[in-house]
Amino acid sequence: MKKRFNFSLKFSKLELLLCVIFALSLAVAVAIGIKGLFQGHLELYGTTREMPIALLLGAYIFFVVTSTGLCIISAIGHVFHFDAFAPIAKRAVFLSVVTIMGGFVCLMFELDSPWKMYYFVLTPNFKSGIWWMACLYSFYLAFMITEFIALVYNNHKLGSILGFLGLSFGLAAHSNMGAVFGTLQGRPFWFGAYMPIYFIVSAFFSGTAAIIFFTYLSRHVKQRPFDNRLNQSFRNLGWLFVFAIFIMMFFDTWSHIIGTLAYAGGKTQAIDSFEGPLKINFWFFEITCGLLVPFIFILLTRARNQAVMFICSAISICGIFYMRYDLMLAGQIVPLWHEVGATCARFYNQYAPTVPEMLVFCGGLSFVGLVYILGEKILDLDEDEVH
Amino acid sequence: MSNDNDKKTFSRRSFLKITAGSMTIISAVTTPLIASIARGVEEKGIGKVEGKVHEIHEIKDFKYKHSYCMVILEDRCIDCERCMDACRKTWDVPEYGYRTRILEVEKRGHKSFMPVLCFHCDFAPCVVACPTQASHKRKEDGIVLVDPKKCIGCKVCMLACPYDARYYNEDIHAIDKCTFCQPRLEKGLKPACVEACPAHVRIFGDLNDHDSEVYKLLNDYEKTVRVLKPECHTRPRVHYRKS
Missing domain, CATH: 3.30.70.20 (Alpha-Beta Plaits)
Incomplete structure (x- = not known):
């Protein structure tokens, strides 16, 4: 019988150093956030009237998409009982809870007046996509936490039920988040039914990249070799990752062909053309790092080389972050009065993240890093052999 | 090993059960809908104007005290x-x-x-x-x-x-x-x-x-x-x- 908790924490020097750096970074983010509450975001952040949401909301979406993706991956093993994915399920559930909380760190400091949040309950607007998103994500988080507790106590039957509920609420919440953008009629880049579907597909892709990254990392941090089951599971994950990238490529190709052919208020020009302001983000980070490099290298190694898969997943996660960041910018970069012919709207809106914004984002990442290290140390995130 | 095989068989079976169950529910919901559409097509004929025609909902008009x-x-x-x-x-x-x-x-x-x-x-x-x-x-x-x-x-x-x-x-x-x-x-x-x-x-x-x-x-x-x-x-x- 393995121990469920291990409170005799023994850190290596590197782990201790990382924990200190992460804790300091989180403290800095909290300090900036509190300063923002009093001082306002006008001088602190780079957001403007023209581009009211940017890096921090992109970061929130990055974390939340990853969380939903991890929930989907965990459900393959735990809820639908595909044994090939069972060994990574517990870690995936844990990470899905941690990543969404990292997202909340960014969101909390992105909102201008978060202390009035109780009006979500006092005067709810049932027509609002954001209201539904918040409501569904609260249930999602509750189910994922309870599922994880059930898994820690080896109650797999209860874990499966809670996992199914978590998955259902996660998918509903996540597609709802897509709908928040998809229902904005005044923003042609986002408007349409594509967004909710894209968010779900994208979550599957992000979740696969994240679980490959963290599973490999945990094995090497703990210096525990891959056993046969985990080896097979990891290889399956590799193929799943290739499949997810292929779907993303398919979605991206059609979205951009249609966006370019059917002129819709500069819908894709900002991103697509070789002259647009987001050209480097798109072609280098999103397409090359996010999709092409991992696709080619995992295919070439036939998902057998774990180190290559780890590096590919890390590169892909960087690309995925740019996908979220660009998604936020591209929707707002074309000035609203451009089509009217206003002379002030001849040029793309500009945005550059400020240092405090970047530090808050680093705080979100640090939160994930810190809780992940502590989780690996205190809890046993490896699946028991028999359940 | 045999235990593993049993599990795999069980998991595949349960997956098939879930799929079959979902398909049944989807069919149960969509069949009457498809039937009613087909009946409508049969009654009206495609492109014909006879038969029951559904009126498009009128756009809501706002009645303000001061407009x-x-x-x-x-x-x-x-x-x-x-x-x-x-x-x-x-x-x-x-x-x-x-x-x-x-x-x-x-x-x-x-x-x-x-x-x-x-x-x-x-x-x-x-x-x-x-x-x-x-x-x-x-x-x-x-x-x-x-x-x-x-x-x-x-x-x-x-x-x-x-x-x-x-x-x-x-x-x-x-x-x-x-x-x-x-x-x-x-x-x-x-x-x-x-x-x-x-x-x-x-x-x-x-x-x-x-x-x-x-x-x-x-x-x-x-x-x-x-x-x-x-x-x-x-x-x-x-x-x-x-x-």
């Missing part, structure tokens, strides 16, 4: 910005924000000026998007307002508004926007921008009053009246026409 709206005579504006100054002074609008502005529009070498403000849309996307009902539309006169005490600063209304009518006011910790000078209206005054305009560009009034200037301007069929961004289907209450 406030503004007509902007766009060829009159000289960009003196007195409207902007009046608005700023009346409502203490900070330097970094504005409730109304004048756009310089250049088309085919011809330059003109276009005042813009909150359009108080009948189908206001900002009101739909707001999660806390901070943005709301008054039933009595159709004016879109923001309740600062409920605004959490999520800024989704700024994204939802196709007319760039909103900004975040750091002083009141909430979104701020044009209110058609609603407190002034209650005192029987006109909006500050309307009063300040020397060229009589902005005409404000109650459409329920058939003697009002706005009613006459909008019902003068010799001139084309337009709204901005009609493709957004927001039914704005600010209209543009030539004088």
Whole structure:
């Protein structure tokens, strides 16, 4: 019988150093956030009237998409009982809870007046996509936490039920988040039914990249070799990752062909053309790092080389972050009065993240890093052999 | 090993069960629907007009006690910005924000000026998007307002508004926007921008009053009246026409 908790924490020097750096970074983010509450975001952040949401909301979406993706991956093993994915399920559930909380760190400091949040309950607007998103994500988080507790106590039957509920609420919440953008009629880049579907597909892709990254990392941090089951599971994950990238490529190709052919208020020009302001983000980070490099290298190694898969997943996660960041910018970069012919709207809106914004984002990442290290140390995130 | 195989068989079986169950539910729901569509096609015939024809839902008409709206005579504006100054002074609008502005529009070498403000849309996307009902539309006169005490600063209304009518006011910790000078209206005054305009560009009034200037301007069929961004289907209450 393995121990469920291990409170005799023994850190290596590197782990201790990382924990200190992460804790300091989180403290800095909290300090900036509190300063923002009093001082306002006008001088602190780079957001403007023209581009009211940017890096921090992109970061929130990055974390939340990853969380939903991890929930989907965990459900393959735990809820639908595909044994090939069972060994990574517990870690995936844990990470899905941690990543969404990292997202909340960014969101909390992105909102201008978060202390009035109780009006979500006092005067709810049932027509609002954001209201539904918040409501569904609260249930999602509750189910994922309870599922994880059930898994820690080896109650797999209860874990499966809670996992199914978590998955259902996660998918509903996540597609709802897509709908928040998809229902904005005044923003042609986002408007349409594509967004909710894209968010779900994208979550599957992000979740696969994240679980490959963290599973490999945990094995090497703990210096525990891959056993046969985990080896097979990891290889399956590799193929799943290739499949997810292929779907993303398919979605991206059609979205951009249609966006370019059917002129819709500069819908894709900002991103697509070789002259647009987001050209480097798109072609280098999103397409090359996010999709092409991992696709080619995992295919070439036939998902057998774990180190290559780890590096590919890390590169892909960087690309995925740019996908979220660009998604936020591209929707707002074309000035609203451009089509009217206003002379002030001849040029793309500009945005550059400020240092405090970047530090808050680093705080979100640090939160994930810190809780992940502590989780690996205190809890046993490896699946028991028999359940 | 055999245990593993049993598990695999079980997992595949349970997966098949789940799939079969889902398919049954989907079929149960969709079959009557498909049957009714097929029956409809059979009864009416494709492309025929006989048979039962379903009426398209009429677009909701808003019945306001005061149907406030503004007509902007766009060829009159000289960009003196007195409207902007009046608005700023009346409502203490900070330097970094504005409730109304004048756009310089250049088309085919011809330059003109276009005042813009909150359009108080009948189908206001900002009101739909707001999660806390901070943005709301008054039933009595159709004016879109923001309740600062409920605004959490999520800024989704700024994204939802196709007319760039909103900004975040750091002083009141909430979104701020044009209110058609609603407190002034209650005192029987006109909006500050309307009063300040020397060229009589902005005409404000109650459409329920058939003697009002706005009613006459909008019902003068010799001139084309337009709204901005009609493709957004927001039914704005600010209209543009030539004088």
